[in-house]
Amino acid sequence: EAGVTQFPSHSVIEKGQTVTLRCDPISGHDNLYWYRRVMGKEIKFLLHFVKESKQDESGMPNNRFLAERTGGTYSTLKVQPAELEDSGVYFCASSRLGSNNEQFFGPGTRLTVL
């Protein structure tokens, strides 16, 4: 079974630019989560999809962040326009509906905003 994949692995952009991160969950996993770890801090929740619906987006920092999961498969997270404080590692995780909440994480996308 293939794991959670994320693209790109690294992204370096300038302040004000737009970046789109992609996550492909494990096949059959209806739950999809985005998390972010800013340098030296804890991993923080951003949002949770169940299939194509946003179940919880309480962790989204502001309206510069837009997440989509059209068709309930892969998800994208767009940051527009990027700010310096958006730098960090963005993780995607997935899990089966009705599971014991075991979430499988992808390798992350390291975003650097200059």
Next chain:
Amino acid sequence: QQQVKQSPQSLIVQKGGISIINCAYENTAFDYFPWYQQFPGKGPALLIAIRPDVSEKKEGRFTISFNKSAKQFSLHIMDSQPGDSATYFCAASLGAGNMLTFGGGTRLMVKP
């Protein structure tokens, strides 16, 4: 307000020793407490998890101890090996399928 506090931030242990990482939580409604292990360049991987109806869970060299009254839980790594050198995160969640609230992480180095 950090709901899950993890200590220490870093830990150095000799090969064969016991590594102990502690976490404290605030929300008494949390009902799932996993530990994740992360190697450089990889995502966090579930190591072991516990629910509050048990006080201890052991899987191989890894043990979670859970103290519900103190709102604390800890990870013990017995016979620590250099291959255990990684960053460890505790976490907590409320209900199946819900978000994980993470501690700040502990960088463990096991010296040969």
